[in-house]
Each structure stands twice: as C-alpha cells, then as structure tokens.
Amino acid sequence: MLPRLVIIGSGWAGFYIAEKIDSSKYDVTTLSPRRTSAYTPLLASAACGVFNFYLAEDSVRSKARVKQHFIKSNVIDIDFAKKVCRCAPAFEDDDEQLPEFDVEYDILIIAPGCIPNTFGTPGVEENAVFMKNVSDAMKVRKILFDLLEKANLPNISPERVKELLHIAVVGGGPTGIEMTAELDDLAHKELKGLYPGVADKLSIAIHDVAPNILSAYDQKLYEYANQQLVNRNIKVHTNSHIEKVEKDCFYTKEDGRIGCGMLIWATGNKNVPLLEKIEVRKTPKGLKRVITDSRLRVYQAGDGDVLHDGVFALGDAGDIQNESLPTTAEVAVQKAKYLVQILNLGGGNFQQHEPFKYEQKRLVSYIGQRDGVIAGDNEHEGWTGHRAWLAWRGSNITWNRNWRSRIMIVFTWILNSIFGKEIAKI
Ligand SMILES: Cc1cc2nc3c(=O)[nH]c(=O)nc-3n(C[C@H](O)[C@H](O)[C@H](O)COP(=O)(O)OP(=O)(O)OC[C@H]3O[C@@H](n4cnc5c(N)ncnc54)[C@H](O)[C@@H]3O)c2cc1C
Incomplete structure (x- = not known):
C-alpha cells in the first residue's frame, strides 16, 4: 500500500x-x-x-x-x-x-x-468586498456595473451619483494598488465609451493606515507611485484610520463620513x-x-x-x-x-537533504496606465515606467502554470488591443 x-x-x-x-x-x-x-x-x-x-x-x-x-x-x-x-x-x-x-x-x-483581517472594524465583514478568490473578482465587476447603471438612471441626483461612483480601496500594498490601477485603466478606456457622461464621474481613493503606500519599496519608488496616482486624480489617503463601514459609506477618524458605492478591503491577514x-x-x-x-x-x-x-x-x-x-x-x-x-x-x-533556502525575486507592482515600479538592489535603485509594466505583465503569464491558460491570456491581450475589453458581459 x-x-x-x-x-x-x-x-x-x-x-x-x-x-x-x-x-x-x-x-x-x-x-x-x-x-x-x-x-x-x-x-x-x-x-x-x-x-x-x-x-x-x-x-x-x-x-x-x-x-x-x-x-x-x-x-x-x-x-x-x-x-x-x-x-x-x-x-x-x-x-x-x-x-x-x-x-x-x-x-x-x-x-x-x-x-x-478586518481588525475588528465594525461593518467590514458585511459591507466590504474582499479580494481572495475568483468569486470576489466577479463580485467587484458586478457591483461596478450595477453602480454605473444606477448612476445612469434618469431620476438620480448628482449628489447621489457622486457617492455611488466613489470607490474606496483600503490597503496601499501591492494588492490594493494593483486593484486601483486596473479600475482606473478601465474607467479611462472602456467605461468612457460604454457610459458616456457617467464614467467620468467615477472616483477612486486609497486609504492606508501607514504613512506611505507600497512601503515595501524604497522611498524614491513609493513616492513616484504616489505622485503618479495623484496625477491621475486618484486620492491617496495615508495615515487614514477606518472606524466603521456601512452599506453606502464608511467613516474615517480623520475625515468622518465618506459616501461610496463600493469599498474593497485589501489589507491584513x-x-x-x-x-x-x-x-x-x-x-x-x-x-x-x-x-x-x-x-x-x-x-x-x-x-x-x-x-x-x-x-x-x-x-x-x-x-x-x-x-x-x-x-x-x-x-x-x-x-x-x-x-x-x-x-x-x-x-x-x-x-x-539541504535545508530550504529562499531566493528573493524582485518586487514588481503595476500602478496603472502602463506604468509600474520594480524594486532595486545594491547595484540598482529600481525601475519605473513602461519597463516595469512589461515586467509585471510578463509575470502575469508566469504566475499561471497552465499552458492552455497562458496561451489564452496572451491571446486575450491581443484581442483586447484590437477590439477593447469584453467588459460589460457579466
Ligand atoms: C489579491 C491578491 C494578490 C496577491 N498578489 C501576490 C503577488 O503578486 N505575489 C505574491 O507573491 N503573492 C501575492 N499574494 C499573496 C498570495 O496569494 C498568498 O501568499 C498565497 O495565496 C499563499 O498561499 P497558500 O497556499 O498558503 O494559501 P492560499 O493560496 O490562501 O490557499 C489556502 C487554501 O486552503 C484552504 N483552506 C483554508 N482553511 C482550510 C481548512 N480548514 N481545511 C482545508 N482547507 C482549508 C483555502 O480554501 C485555500 O484553498 C496575493 C494575494 C492576494 C489576495
């Protein structure tokens, strides 16, 4: 046996x-x-x-x-x-x-x-969206499109539209930043065409309790990432303490009530x-x-x-x-x-047998609009820009170990660049 x-x-x-x-x-x-x-x-x-x-x-x-x-x-x-x-x-x-x-x-x-980990913050379990499995990713997309459709209703007030189309991402680590980057890319490309007059009202904010986002990177790189996000009108709230989350808003110690259509919780284990x-x-x-x-x-x-x-x-x-x-x-x-x-x-x-030895690979994060950051080392202070984006996109293929899926991912990129993303179909 x-x-x-x-x-x-x-x-x-x-x-x-x-x-x-x-x-x-x-x-x-x-x-x-x-x-x-x-x-x-x-x-x-x-x-x-x-x-x-x-x-x-x-x-x-x-x-x-x-x-x-x-x-x-x-x-x-x-x-x-x-x-x-x-x-x-x-x-x-x-x-x-x-x-x-x-x-x-x-x-x-x-x-x-x-x-x-919600750190015991009231209302997070019930009202926030997490990002751990494909079912969570599907939820984000469904909520996003429901928000856009609601904001498109003829009898909705501009104040309500502003709140509905505000997306808060809690967590300024790679997970939260990449989520923000992809949402922002989507808003600036496909959504503008699909929801004219609505998508341009979409706003995204990152909240992190730490003094910096992407703090695993060197100062020069995280400051670069911060500035690029701010240049794209993404609000970066560092030193921000979330006190509670409700269905259509959340409260921070610093700014009180903030209305939002979706809060993505991308921090803590x-x-x-x-x-x-x-x-x-x-x-x-x-x-x-x-x-x-x-x-x-x-x-x-x-x-x-x-x-x-x-x-x-x-x-x-x-x-x-x-x-x-x-x-x-x-x-x-x-x-x-x-x-x-x-x-x-x-x-x-x-x-x-030899003990386990960890081999540290370079950290790479996407920050949106074909820009990214790659961590440096003793010999190089790191990279930003298109090159970092390419490295990150390349790693997307290697993360997936299934050859059929890898081919499909590359194939989809090519189709996306020709026809745009098939985003509204869910
Ligand atoms: C959105 C996101 C992006 C990330 N990006 C990166 C990245 O770019 N690079 C990187 O290196 N890391 C990244 N990570 C971190 C990485 O996903 C985790 O470190 C990794 O998943 C850990 O692998 P694991 O096998 O320990 O646990 P998991 O992948 O979480 O798998 C745990 C499994 O155990 C199952 N399970 C749980 N409890 C039980 C139980 N009681 N009995 C039986 N089964 C159970 C779960 O259902 C699951 O199948 C990311 C994480 C997230 C959420």
Whole structure:
C-alpha cells in the first residue's frame, strides 16, 4: 500500500504539491473547501476584464491527477497521535447538515493559508468586498456595473451619483494598488465609451493606515507611485484610520463620513480557525503561523524541539523558526517546490537533504496606465515606467502554470488591443 499523503488546502502551496507530486509513490488526497486554486496576482486584472475569470484559477480535479482524491471539506481538527484529520463537508449555501468524517494520513501537509483581517472594524465583514478568490473578482465587476447603471438612471441626483461612483480601496500594498490601477485603466478606456457622461464621474481613493503606500519599496519608488496616482486624480489617503463601514459609506477618524458605492478591503491577514485548534508550535504574536524547522517539518507544541512525525507546514500558514518570510505566493511556491522534490525522491531521512533556502525575486507592482515600479538592489535603485509594466505583465503569464491558460491570456491581450475589453458581459 502506498503512503497516504494528505494536503490541507488547495491554494498556492497545496495545489503546487498536488500538481507535482509523484502519484505513483503516494496515495494523495487534497482536503479543501475550494475545488479551484486562485492565481491571486491575476484577480484584479480578471475583475477589470483584462482576461476571462476562468484564467485566474485552476481546477484541483484534472485528468492528469485522476489517481488523486479531492474531498470538498474543511479540516476542523488534527489528531497528531492517531494521524487523523477531522473534516466537515464544505458547501456554503447548503442547509443539509452533512456529517463530519475522518481522513487518515501517513504524511500531512498543512497549507490552509490565511483569511482577510478586518481588525475588528465594525461593518467590514458585511459591507466590504474582499479580494481572495475568483468569486470576489466577479463580485467587484458586478457591483461596478450595477453602480454605473444606477448612476445612469434618469431620476438620480448628482449628489447621489457622486457617492455611488466613489470607490474606496483600503490597503496601499501591492494588492490594493494593483486593484486601483486596473479600475482606473478601465474607467479611462472602456467605461468612457460604454457610459458616456457617467464614467467620468467615477472616483477612486486609497486609504492606508501607514504613512506611505507600497512601503515595501524604497522611498524614491513609493513616492513616484504616489505622485503618479495623484496625477491621475486618484486620492491617496495615508495615515487614514477606518472606524466603521456601512452599506453606502464608511467613516474615517480623520475625515468622518465618506459616501461610496463600493469599498474593497485589501489589507491584513489573519489565521484560519484550524490554526487556533491544533497542538503545534505557533508564532506568538499577530498572525499565528505554524513554526517549522528549516526542512518545513512541524514542531510539537511546547519548548522542546520535538517534531511531529511526517507533518509539514508551508504557505501563509507556515513559517520557519527564526527565519520568518513574508506571506506571499512566491514563498509558498518555493517551499512547495522544495518539499515536493524531496518527497518525490522518496522522503526518507529528511536530515540528509539541504535545508530550504529562499531566493528573493524582485518586487514588481503595476500602478496603472502602463506604468509600474520594480524594486532595486545594491547595484540598482529600481525601475519605473513602461519597463516595469512589461515586467509585471510578463509575470502575469508566469504566475499561471497552465499552458492552455497562458496561451489564452496572451491571446486575450491581443484581442483586447484590437477590439477593447469584453467588459460589460457579466
Ligand atoms: C489579491 C491578491 C494578490 C496577491 N498578489 C501576490 C503577488 O503578486 N505575489 C505574491 O507573491 N503573492 C501575492 N499574494 C499573496 C498570495 O496569494 C498568498 O501568499 C498565497 O495565496 C499563499 O498561499 P497558500 O497556499 O498558503 O494559501 P492560499 O493560496 O490562501 O490557499 C489556502 C487554501 O486552503 C484552504 N483552506 C483554508 N482553511 C482550510 C481548512 N480548514 N481545511 C482545508 N482547507 C482549508 C483555502 O480554501 C485555500 O484553498 C496575493 C494575494 C492576494 C489576495
């Protein structure tokens, strides 16, 4: 009988392992509430019609992986002594109370990622839009078009139009800035033609609690990005504290009530509920992550350096002891690659393998109108402009690992440049 390899999560880390693991060596099961894996860096572009939604995700089920099992469920607890995951079927809109069940493992890979953190801000869960999955990207597009149609009604006041067509993006990191950039591009091109007299009233503002946007970049680059956005009439509110969010407005400590048609929450991570439950060593403050050794093996809870047998953690939910890395797809994929290579060699004595080494790639962000920023290094202070945009667009293709989708993305770009985006069709 083959060793049972169970993967918790079908995101960047879990999906990579399911895709690349040698199924002739392991009996593989993925446990996840999602049967697709989102290419998160592509969500903002998909929401704004740069390519079709289905190109921003991949299916866990595939002809190439027929030997593997997928069970649509949330892992709610892990019994490490018995090597069992307790699972609850995951069907959001289903009233049927399906019973829980157990899945046994010999090797367990914990990769449930993390979820958006609202920092307890009242009304965010109910009224904001998040950007984590393709369903969120679809929601953004649907809301945007509903807002434009409402603003186009004959009996609507100019004051109401102003509020309806105000979009607030909370979070000035790469996710929030790229969302803003794609929305602004859309407003300046396709929407102007589709909604004459309406689209030009669309306004976008970024709110961030920090003193700068894109603070992971050097000062020169984040100041450049800020200035470019301001030049395009995008309001950048740094040091802005959101106090509560309501259906048609939100309140900041600095400016009080601000009316808006849509608020996109693109900031903060918190751990999934499973991490509260399980008996492993975790990071003590802030986002709880499972602490691993440098070979991604999970420590038991407590002070002794005792490892759980055959248990690994990676992606946003895992972090290496004393070598903390950011919660990014880049880190998740590099760790998944490392682990799968060893497992495909047969696993065995992990100690004989080299520890994981992270290779930092350049940060690239899109800031709209074919402009972007690329982080520098000791030899170069970084790049901006068209070159950065090209690098970012190029990375869009490499994020997607499915060749069919890659070809479709390039093909859609060509069609878009000739005929414009097929944006209004949802
Ligand atoms: C809009 C956006 C843009 C981004 N852009 C970039 C970028 O340009 N570059 C970059 O490097 N990073 C980027 N990131 C960050 C990147 O997406 C994350 O770091 C990455 O998703 C982490 O991978 P993961 O596998 O740990 O978790 P995820 O990809 O979040 O996957 C977690 C999986 O686990 C499942 N799950 C959750 N709980 C359970 C449970 N209890 N049981 C079973 N399954 C569970 C989830 O449903 C999901 O399938 C971006 C993130 C967002 C949201």
